[in-house]
Amino acid sequence: MDKELPRGLTMSEVEHRQQEDGLNELNVSQRRTFWVIACDVCREPMFLLLIGAGAIYLAMGDPHEAIILLGFVVIIMSVTILQERRTEKALEVLKDLSNPRALVIRDSKISSVPGKDVVRDDLVIISEGERIPADGILLQAHELATDESMLTGESDAVSKYLPARLFAGTMVVRGQGLIQVTAVGNNTELGRIGKSLQNIITKQSPLQDEIGHLTRRLAYIGVALCALLSGGYWILNSDWQNALLAGITLAMGILPQEFPVIMIIFLAMGARRIAAHGVLTRHLNAIETLGETTILCVDKTGTLTQNNMVVSALATEQDLMFFEGNDKQSLPDKFYQTLEYSVLACEISPHDPMEKAVHKIAATFINSREYLHPTWSLVKEYELSPALFAMTHVWRSDDATQDCVASKGAPEAITSLCRLPDEKRIAILSKAEQLTKKGLRVLGVARATHDASQPWPERQQGFNFEFVGLIGFIDPLRPEIFAAIAQCHQAGIRVVMITGDHPGTAGSIAAQAGIYSEAIVTGADLLLPGTWEKHSSVNVFARVTPQQKLSIVEALKAQGEVVAMTGDGVNDAPALKAAHIGIAMGKRGTDVAREAASLVLLEDSFTSIIDAIHLGRRIYSNLRQAMVYTLAVHIPIIGLSIVPVLFGHPLLLAPVHIAFLELVIDPACSVVFEAERGGTALMMDKPRPAKEKLISGYNIVQSLLLGGVVTTVVFLLYYLSLSAGDTIEQARTLAFIALVITNLLLIFACRDENATWRTIFLHVPVITLWICAGTLAMLSVIIEIPWVSTLFGFSPPTFPQILIAIIAAIAVLPVAFFLNNNILKKFRMKT
Numbered sequence: 001m002d003k004e005l006p007r008g009l010t011m012s013e014v015e016h017r018q019q020e021d022g023l024n025e026l027n028v029s030q031r032r033t034f035w036v037i038a039c040d041v042c043r044e045p046m047f048l049l050l051i052g053a054g055a056i057y058l059a060m061g062d063p064h065e066a067i068i069l070l071g072f073v074v075i076i077m078s079v080t081i082l083q084e085r086r087t088e089k090a091l092e093v094l095k096d097l098s099n100p101r102a103l104v105i106r107d108s109k110i111s112s113v114p115g116k117d118v119v120r121d122d123l124v125i126i127s128e129g130e131r132i133p134a135d136g137i138l139l140q141a142h143e144l145a146t147d148e149s150m151l152t153g154e155s156d157a158v159s160k161y162l163p164a165r166l167f168a169g170t171m172v173v174r175g176q177g178l179i180q181v182t183a184v185g186n187n188t189e190l191g192r193i194g195k196s197l198q199n200i201i202t203k204q205s206p207l208q209d210e211i212g213h214l215t216r217r218l219a220y221i222g223v224a225l226c227a228l229l230s231g232g233y234w235i236l237n238s239d240w241q242n243a244l245l246a247g248i249t250l251a252m253g254i255l256p257q258e259f260p261v262i263m264i265i266f267l268a269m270g271a272r273r274i275a276a277h278g279v280l281t282r283h284l285n286a287i288e289t290l291g292e293t294t295i296l297c298v299d300k301t302g303t304l305t306q307n308n309m310v311v312s313a314l315a316t317e318q319d320l321m322f323f324e325g326n327d328k329q330s331l332p333d334k335f336y337q338t339l340e341y342s343v344l345a346c347e348i349s350p351h352d353p354m355e356k357a358v359h360k361i362a363a364t365f366i367n368s369r370e371y372l373h374p375t376w377s378l379v380k381e382y383e384l385s386p387a388l389f390a391m392t393h394v395w396r397s398d399d400a401t402q403d404c405v406a407s408k409g410a411p412e413a414i415t416s417l418c419r420l421p422d423e424k425r426i427a428i429l430s431k432a433e434q435l436t437k438k439g440l441r442v443l444g445v446a447r448a449t450h451d452a453s454q455p456w457p458e459r460q461q462g463f464n465f466e467f468v469g470l471i472g473f474i475d476p477l478r479p480e481i482f483a484a485i486a487q488c489h490q491a492g493i494r495v496v497m498i499t500g501d502h503p504g505t506a507g508s509i510a511a512q513a514g515i516y517s518e519a520i521v522t523g524a525d526l527l528l529p530g531t532w533e534k535h536s537s538v539n540v541f542a543r544v545t546p547q548q549k550l551s552i553v554e555a556l557k558a559q560g561e562v563v564a565m566t567g568d569g570v571n572d573a574p575a576l577k578a579a580h581i582g583i584a585m586g587k588r589g590t591d592v593a594r595e596a597a598s599l600v601l602l603e604d605s606f607t608s609i610i611d612a613i614h615l616g617r618r619i620y621s622n623l624r625q626a627m628v629y630t631l632a633v634h635i636p637i638i639g640l641s642i643v644p645v646l647f648g649h650p651l652l653l654a655p656v657h658i659a660f661l662e663l664v665i666d667p668a669c670s671v672v673f674e675a676e677r678g679g680t681a682l683m684m685d686k687p688r689p690a691k692e693k694l695i696s697g698y699n700i701v702q703s704l705l706l707g708g709v710v711t712t713v714v715f716l717l718y719y720l721s722l723s724a725g726d727t728i729e730q731a732r733t734l735a736f737i738a739l740v741i742t743n744l745l746l747i748f749a750c751r752d753e754n755a756t757w758r759t760i761f762l763h764v765p766v767i768t769l770w771i772c773a774g775t776l777a778m779l780s781v782i783i784e785i786p787w788v789s790t791l792f793g794f795s796p797p798t799f800p801q802i803l804i805a806i807i808a809a810i811a812v813l814p815v816a817f818f819l820n821n822n823i824l825k826k827f828r829m830k831t
Helices: 011-021 034-042 044-061 062-097 204-236 242-254 259-276 286-290 335-345 354-365 411-418 422-437 481-490 503-511 548-560 570-578 591-596 605-644 653-673 697-723 726-747 766-784 786-791 799-828
Strands: 099-105 109-114 121-125 133-147 173-182 277-283 294-299 310-315 319-321 378-380 389-395 401-409 441-449 467-474 496-497 520-522 540-541 563-566 581-585 599-601
Touching: 011 467, 099 496, 099 570, 121 133, 121 294, 204 242, 204 259, 204 605, 259 277, 259 605, 259 653, 277 605, 286 581, 286 605, 294 548, 294 605, 310 335, 310 354, 310 422, 319 653, 335 354, 335 401, 335 441, 335 467, 354 467, 378 401, 389 411, 401 411, 411 441, 411 467, 422 441, 422 467, 422 503, 481 496, 481 503, 496 503, 496 548, 503 520, 503 540, 548 563, 548 570, 570 581, 570 591, 581 591, 599 605, 605 653, 605 697, 605 726, 653 726, 653 766, 697 726, 697 799, 726 766, 726 799, 766 786
Parallel strands: 294 496, 294 563, 496 540, 520 540, 563 581, 581 599
Antiparallel strands: 099 109, 099 121, 121 173, 133 173, 277 599, 310 319, 310 467, 378 389, 389 401, 401 441, 441 467
């Protein structure tokens, strides 16, 4: 790349082109408008039932009931639309966060901008692992190759030479380049064939399948019960209109419409909460799997450490020096050559933290052009390979007759290239071992010369290298890592460190972090037969290639583990895709790694992963409790729709009452439980089994128990009121007051599966208090204002009657807790 930057576009030119061409985006699905959402809501079964009930009331000559039902239709529709818009807004925020960025040259400065802000004629710097943001012409290139499989279907990398065309959406798999943008958005080749790059995947998951299956089963049961109730009422009373109303009331009570809504809201809002902790959820289904994670495979650099690599030591065959980190220290002449060839073996514009550290210390201690060689040009590169952990650069010197060759890599690889006698090789490796035991990452440095008139050798081994020295780096451990690893162990999650570092460095860092392992297995060990069987419980892998990461992930999965895997490079993508949860680094990671992953760390912090696992467990726990609550509150609605008919009493509940109850149930199950902190022991429990059902048999029995107690108490209150000579309106009023209050109390009872009397009212979310207050205010209106009370079939109660209803409702909780703690939990423990 040129050392002097071209000017590029000015900001005024950028704005002008954006006005002409629009943003660099493809045609994606448009956000649903208010009216589209309203039409979808109107097609929901609940609203069709409300409208049907209103039509029957009109046929019976009761327009007041029809009008109030219409009012509830409007209110419930408004609440539902607000929830839908809130969910869509959360998903839009996630899409904005996942928008890739591009490195552009504008006003002679390099800046990072969102990919959508790239415009025609922009100069864009592209490098390995990045996705090309727009179509363009290649202006400069260094060993550039791209993957165009998404356009051509061919998976082979395509080498690019000036002035080749490059296409939006394709991936850079090797080298660097500079392109001038020729087309953006829908005018690109990708836009013309209608591909889309930025959709968040929401494919059907096992949890969605489970909820769908439960919803269908309840719907079938509901249809059967409604038909039986309507038929039975008609036979007993010869009143087809009230028979239909009884059936519609039961249908509204049993219809499990909340389940799919709860699922969508919890995952969307959960992903937004996780994003607030620095983790972007690319696949919403990953939230389900977070709570099942049993093994967390992590890289060392930047995840456990601060990714602030600094040169800590330099060594020759005879001498060793450490940098103390003060400005007064000087570099002895005997170490100049080690530093000189270290720089020559690095990229010109490095991205790797170690290469940046080499450039930084060279700028500090080497001021002479004699050692920096600014006029030399890089003519050949030999890449790191699994067979040889070393990379080599060939430089064309000023006289153009001799090429200068610089190599750096693992000490054992460098000593192998230098073909040293055993005595020298052992001494150098022993010195490297001493440094690694101090937690340093050590590279060897070698040099060679090559006749410029001769062809380059095919492999690095073709040069006659001589050993120059060692260079040691230190990347301090993040201060919060030890506590975070301890939290993982407490949560039953095994942490496995997989690194390309020397075993000594890996072992030292792992011990500092609290990762203890029976042995340290190297990539070379993994090539030997039987290694995995002997060391299946190993927690530290060193000198591992990216390809071997995939083998480790597959082996762990074969043992039945649920694996989360971190990665950042192009070659990490297969392992990230193979893991149950792939976690890509957002800052230092490549686009290839990010697109293969389910989660992206926005801050590359290990604690963010722990936060995500905790939130994943919290979301799942809250989702389960919301389902328990939803089932529990529907039981009394179903029971109170059926039982009075069986005992020959008038209908207790009508569609208008169910509509009011839905105003409590919908916000409670979707908003209130989503805001809960979750259980108190979320990160002290073991990961839940992968095959565990969201709603177990125990949860169903628990819901039946809570709902059954409410049904019994409310019906007894209704029956005793009628027996005491109260009118049907008075009895219905008392029963409805008790039913609404018990619905609110069940919110507190269902907040935590392990709740006790001492904990259910602690740390209550503010939204819960607001919903309870709003519900009680609306209840007061419908029972105290005479004309509203009449529309509901109520009679304004006296204060003693209200007190009796409240006491009856409160009595539900101790009875339910007694049965739950003394019967249900004991039965669960036995089974």
